[in-house]
Amino acid sequence: MIKLLFSLFNRNRNAGSNSGREMSFIEHLDELRGHLFKSAVAVALGAIIVAIYNSFITKKILLGPLHSDFPTYTFLCRASQKLHLGNKLCLDPVHIKMQSNAVSGQFGVYFxxxxxxxxxxxxxxxxWQFWKFVKPALNKNELKNTRGVIFWVSFLFFIGILFGYFVLAxxxxxxxxxxxxxxxxxxxWTISSYFNTIVPLILGAGLAFQLPLVMFxxxxxGIVxxxxLKRVRKYAILIILIVSAIITPPDMLSxxxxxxxxxxxYEISILLCRNVEKKEKEENPEWS
Structure with a gap:
């Protein structure tokens, strides 16, 4: 594994000078440590913000799906009435009292x-810190094709988080x-079991929404x-169903x-791949 990482990030860098010498494995690790440290500091700052608003986040966000006035429940009932379906789309009210059966249960959830x-x-x-570490390994053409990657990765991640929170949860x-x-x-329910069910569900949705970028x-x-993708669509759908079963509880609806x-x-990924191939043929007509 270490040899694989070394070969992957074995690139020429200035390393603060114009020598353009090749960085050693230890220097790569030292650079990676710097990016990880900056990322840890950012997460710590974000954690401080969450800690400050912990009461609101816990009651209104984390425990939100337990409340009858949760936006999803309200939306479904209004949609059901507008479509003249009665209360068919309305979800039954949730009557659950949370408890903690461990000495450090609530503190663990809080952390x-x-x-x-x-x-x-x-x-x-x-x-962005991860991208800064990987970026020097790419050539100019690869960098040209990855413009806006930070925005799109973040955008799809947050869209997935919202989908997991407002739909799946x-x-x-x-x-x-x-x-x-x-x-x-x-x-x-215990607060720990509730947290361990909802949070992986939401984070899993955020990661799953990266599929188009991965395929892109x-x-x-030139790997796919x-x-x-069209030829293996039926197998992809099967894999998607398996992944959905993993990141969701064992009920068919969710x-x-x-x-x-x-x-x-996945269908969007096919369209993106088609656009990539079209542009490459336009730039390199001899390949067609």
């Missing part, structure tokens, strides 16, 4: 909230809150093509809701 919240807030800067919470084996069994860069590298946008993103 995770500020840490993960800090990472989400600092994500564009963290990715409420459906998941509603399903488990109203699911029961017997009417005499009462659902009493693979097409730039639009024709290939898996389908998660899979649909991922399938749409």
């Amino acid at each position: 995770n909230i500020i840490l993960i919240g800090g990472f989400i807030l600092a994500f564009p800067y963290v990715f 409420p459906y998941t919470v509603n399903f488990f809150a109203n699911f029961t084996l017997d009417e005499n069994i009462e659902n009493l 860069f693979l097409a730039k590298a 093509s639009a024709a290939y 898996q389908i809701i998660c899979a649909i946008p991922l399938i749409i993103l």
